[in-house]
Amino acid sequence: MAGASGGALAAQATNGGGFGFISAGYQPVENLIDELSLARSLLETRRSTETLPIGVGYLGWLLDKMPSEESESLLNAALTANVQAFWFSFGSDLGRWIRHVRENSSAKSPLVFIQVNSLEEAIYAVEILKADIIVAQGIESGGHGGNYAPPLYNLLRDITDHFSVGSSHKPVVLAAGGLANGADIAFQLTRGAAGAVMGTRFLLTPECKYTDAQRQALIAAKSEDTARTLAFDHARGTIDWPEGIDGRGLRNDTVSDFEQDVSLALIQSKFIEGTRMQDRKRFLVWAGTGVGLMDHIMPAKEAVKELHQECAQQLKLSNVKK
Ligand SMILES: Cc1cc2nc3c(=O)[nH]c(=O)nc-3n(C[C@H](O)[C@H](O)[C@H](O)COP(=O)(O)O)c2cc1C
Structure with missing residues (x-):
């Protein structure tokens, strides 16, 4: 989450049992290196040779726009830190950056997440870019996304249906957009998602870079x-x-x-x-449609645990009803 997610938020999301991402966003490489060190200091995995159980997210169009040495140094910072995953979105040349990651990673290639807004983009991400994980981002999502994206309900169905009948390869698909609590996650799991991505919920944590x-x-x-x-x-x-x-x-x-x-x-x-002046009438607050159900600030680690409990509870209830 550009402008919101640094090393502290990513590390604590992972410490809670989720998987956190730092945004490479609009920052110089020195800042990214600092955020990666901060994450390493907060994670249980500390030794520099071990993989770092967080990811770094990149905006494709920004990598395309920067001089290539700068884009590559942003990618290399995460490669050097041995992060477990790279996230790419919103670019017309993502293949170039994914190749750089795969060709320059040490022993084990990091997982490549690609965020998509349509079935067509999902097919391209899986078949051409060989994504390890695709994030189906519905129109409800906070922050940037395709204005053409269908609601998550339909997008997820389009994608899971296509890959269950139309392809020998079944990608890992995560659901994103408008999810507010663990019951929402449970619902996505019952509809074929392997997991969920939440952004707005994690703005309501002390570790996020948003202001009070x-x-x-x-x-x-x-x-x-x-x-x-x-x-x-x-x-x-x-x-x-x-x-x-x-x-x-x-x-x-x-x-x-x-x-x-x-x-x-x-x-x-x-x-x-x-x-x-921090004036609500004017300033920027990215937010998904799930925001109406969010009413408390809690540390990211606790938030992940709460989501997990709510999700498990909801799944148990659904089982009982059956
Ligand atoms: C503050 C904020 C910043 C975001 N920045 C990015 C970004 O840099 N790259 C990206 O792919 N998605 C970004 N997103 C979208 C998230 O990846 C995700 O799809 C979205 O947060 C899911 O919807 P939700 O916010 O309703 O949970 C951002 C979302 C938020 C809330």
Whole structure:
């Protein structure tokens, strides 16, 4: 999660029994190296020769845009740290970066996760890019995603149906988008997902890089308070996303001004000032549609455990009903 997930969040998610990711996002390689060291210091696996049970996520379009030495050094930082997984999304040349990872990894090749927004993208990720794991990201998701993505309910069904009948290879498929609690995860498992990816839920942790004001805005938000938009990308100047990609965040005046064609210069200056003042009416808070059910902040490690318990409880209840 660019701008939200560093070494502390990734490590504590893993320590709780999940699998955490650091975002390589928009940061220089030195920061990524620091975040990886922080994660190593917080994880039980400490020796530098051991694989690090976390992953690093990369935005494909950003790697494409940077000079190749810089992109490669961002990938090499994670390779040197021996992370167990790489996550790629939103790029037209992901194969190039995946090749770099596979050709330059030491003994055991790390797992490659690819996030997809359609069946077509899933087929490409599995058959051409040879993804180890695909993340089916529905339209409900917080943060960036395809504005063309179907609801997770349909996307997951499209993908699992295709690979159960149309292919000799059955990929590992994770469900992402709008999931708020363990019961939501249980539901995805019963529909063929091998696991779930949660973003917004982990913004409500002390380890996340969001500010207190952003966390409070999430707690106050209802399910209907999010919008898919490019308003925030225009406001902050990150506008090189591939065609069809926008982001879901909490709707506020930055979004409505953008929709009403208020001048970009004015939107930007109010956004900058609003961010400085931590003004809910102006600042950016990415959030999925599950946000309405999220009402507490707890350490990431505890959050994973809580989700696990809720999920197990829900599955037991479903069994009893049968
Ligand atoms: C703050 C935030 C930042 C995100 N950044 C990225 C990113 O850098 N790359 C990416 O592939 N997905 C990103 N996502 C999307 C997540 O990978 C995931 O699909 C999404 O959070 C799932 O939906 P949920 O937020 O409703 O749980 C981000 C999500 C959030 C909330």
